[in-house]
Amino acid sequence: MSADRSTEIDVEALIENADGSESVFEYRPGSTPLHRLNPVTKLVVSVALVLIAFTLPDFWGPLALSVALLALVALAGVAKPVLTIVLAVGTPLALSLVIIQGLFYPENQTVLVAFGVPVIDQLAFYVEGVEFALLILFRLTVLMIALLGTIVTTHPKKLTIALMEKGVSNKIAYVFMAALQFIPQMQSRARAILDAQQARGLDTTANLRSRLRSYVALMAPLLIGTLIATETRALALESRGFTRKGERTYLLDVPDTRLDRTLRWLAVLAVVAVVGWRLWGVVA
Amino acid sequence: MTRISFENVSWEYRTGEGLAISNVDLDIESGSFIGITGPSDAGKSTFCRLVPGYIPHYFDGDLEGSVRVGGREVSEASIGELAERVGMLFENPFDQLTGASTTVIEEVAFGLENLGLERETIVERSVESLRRVGIEELIDRNPQRLSGGQSQRVALASVLAMAPDVLVLDEPTSQLDPHGAEAVFEIVAGMKDQGYTVIVVSQRLDRLTPHLDRLLVIDEGEIAHDGTPQEVFTTPGVEEVVDVPQSVRIGRRLREEEYVDSGGIPLTVGAAIEELRPQIESAADGGSAATADPVAEVERSANDPRVAFENVHHVYEGV
Structure with missing residues (x-):
């Protein structure tokens, strides 16, 4: 009876659709082709695209890659979380890059626009500098979209399983998973300590000096508490066979299809081709 | 069947401060329900750590004598091997979760994945353990977002999934609210009927006393009293070391x-x-017994507010 009821449970759907941590880096459930790819494939292709973007000589290549990647994440229905971060990081980056490189890039020659400014006469933006700024910007855009796209379409559990199936040790996979949850845990621990200290009269809103003092008052119990927690956790992990050698099984199946293998090979070939082409250009 | 025996066991942590446990000689019958109590720092946790092999395998120090679990010498088996016989539930409900799972079922299945069992078996055993501690409905919840009582039961389900026959519970309810503590005690009290050998450490034994076969009082590293709860609680002077x-x-x-x-x-x-x-x-x-006048009591407190709330509203930022 009980066995019947257990096997009715679709563990995969249950884990996939569970409520998450509400962070921006959180997995968004879905069933698009991008979601279904093996996580390792997504990682390999992302890294390949980043390498290609950093190898290409002008900004048109990275721009085209960014647009293509954006279309891909839009098709996967995760454009919103990805764009939120890309815009939040990219906008100040774009402004500072264009201003600084446009004005001061050492190879600046061709004036793009010039403004008359009192005292220093005129302020000129140069084509070379702006193009260089765009090159850096779109290289970073490729990096952000590719990695964020991978993160938000991959359940962390599946990523760790895929990595372990490719031979990554379970300790490294654990560190990856635990790191995702470590920050919210530390935050809530810190909040509890701060509340307790404020209740006993610690002033956390005053000038810099007393704030520094309160910082010390926070860090000591936070670190000691974390160390004690680590001891308990180490014992709990040990008791659940964490360091056991031998075969492991996984709660979820993470398929590695022919499409995955093809994509990974194509990604490697593309990197080799682009690097080869650039080297050939240098030699010629 | 798993019998536990201590023969002349003494232990000193490498950090010093003398013997944490000294000359403990003890036999625990398979299937019995043992309560352990005593003052703080008396050696109760050290006693617990000896059964699943955390001492001497994880903690550093000097061990004398022999601890055997089911005929197996603890110092010669690894913690992982002993975990299939002995499950341990810790005091803090949050620290003993793996911190690497997004749902309760992953948390409970963690140990079974490491054992390399079939996936079907893993799911079956995980769900069965959750059912046994009465939290099947939490299966898809994030373990980081549970209350202390729920979290402690997830930890217990994770321990039970490993199918041990001895359970060691070190102050399992001291960090829980009364409601959470009650829920955990209820499950623990039922464990004996399911055939487990249970060793539970607690300063508040009220709730468990009726279920105990035997009560040990540990004081200054030694077993100060050992007997049925009736015997121990009627020993003159026991209230100095035990919360009767x-x-x-x-x-x-x-x-x-x-x-x-x-x-x-x-x-x-x-x-x-x-x-x-x-x-x-x-x-x-x-005749009539003297009682306090409830009306006078209420009037006094109403005219003498220490804390008063009047029409208070508060909304947290960002909600």
């Missing part, structure tokens, strides 16, 4: 004052009431 349950105190006073002269000390509130019933009835026959 209210019902037992009442029973003892009734005997001292010679209102009651026979039978065992009441271990539960229900048994204490039964003992008191004839006294109350005779008191009611004898």
Whole structure:
């Protein structure tokens, strides 16, 4: 009876659709082709695209890659979380890059626009500098979209399983998973300590000096508490066979299809081709 | 069947401060329900750590004597091997979760994945463990977002999934609210009937006393008292090291004052009431008992506010 009821449970759907941590880096459930790819494939292709973007000589290549990647994440229905971060990081980056490189890039020659400014006469933006700024910007855009796209379409559990199936040790996979949850845990621990200290009269809103003092008052119990927690956790992990050698099984199946293998090979070939082409250009 | 025996066991942590446990000689029968109590820092946790092999495998120090679990010498088996016989539940409900799972089922299945069992078996055993501790409905919840009581039960389910037959619980409810503590105690009390050997450490034994086969009092690293709860609680001087349950105190006073002269000390509130019933009835026959005037009490507190709330609203930022 009980066995019947257990096997009715679709563990995969249950884990996939569970409520998450509400962070921006959180997995968004879905069933698009991008979601279904093996996580390792997504990682390999992302890294390949980043390498290609950093190898290409002008900004048109990275721009085209960014647009293509954006279309891909839009098709996967995760454009919103990805764009939120890309815009939040990219906008100040774009402004500072264009201003600084446009004005001061050492190879600046061709004036793009010039403004008359009192005292220093005129302020000129140069084509070379702006193009260089765009090159850096779109290289970073490729990096952000590719990695964020991978993160938000991959359940962390599946990523760790895929990595372990490719031979990554379970300790490294654990560190990856635990790191995702470590920050919210530390935050809530810190909040509890701060509340307790404020209740006993610690002033956390005053000038810099007393704030520094309160910082010390926070860090000591936070670190000691974390160390004690680590001891308990180490014992709990040990008791659940964490360091056991031998075969492991996984709660979820993470398929590695022919499409995955093809994509990974194509990604490697593309990197080799682009690097080869650039080297050939240098030699010629 | 898993019998636990301590032969002349002494342990000193490498950090010093003397023997944490000294000359413990003890046999725990398979299937028995053992309570351990005693003052803080008396060596209760050290005793617990000896059974699943955390001492001597994880903690550094000097071990003398022999601890055997089911005929197996603890110092010669690894923690992982012992985990299939002995499960341990810690005090802090949050620290003992793996911190690497997004749902409760992953948390409970963690150990079974490491054992390399079939996926079907893993799911079956995980769900069965959750059912056993009564939290099947939490299966898809994020373990980081549970209350202390829920979290402690997830930890217990994770331990049970490993299918041990000995359970060691080190102050499993001391960090829980009364409701959470009650839920955990209820499950623990039922464990004996399911065939487990249970060793539970607690400073508040009221709730568990009726289920205990045996009560040990550890004081300054030694076993100061060992017997049935009735025997231990009636030993003169025991209240100096043990928090004696209210019902037992009442029973003892009734005997001292010679209102009651026979039978065992009441271990539960229900048994204490039964003992008191004839006294109350005779008191009611004898006339009115003095009671405090409830109206005066209320008036005093209303005119003397220490903390007053008047029409308070508060909304947290960002909600």
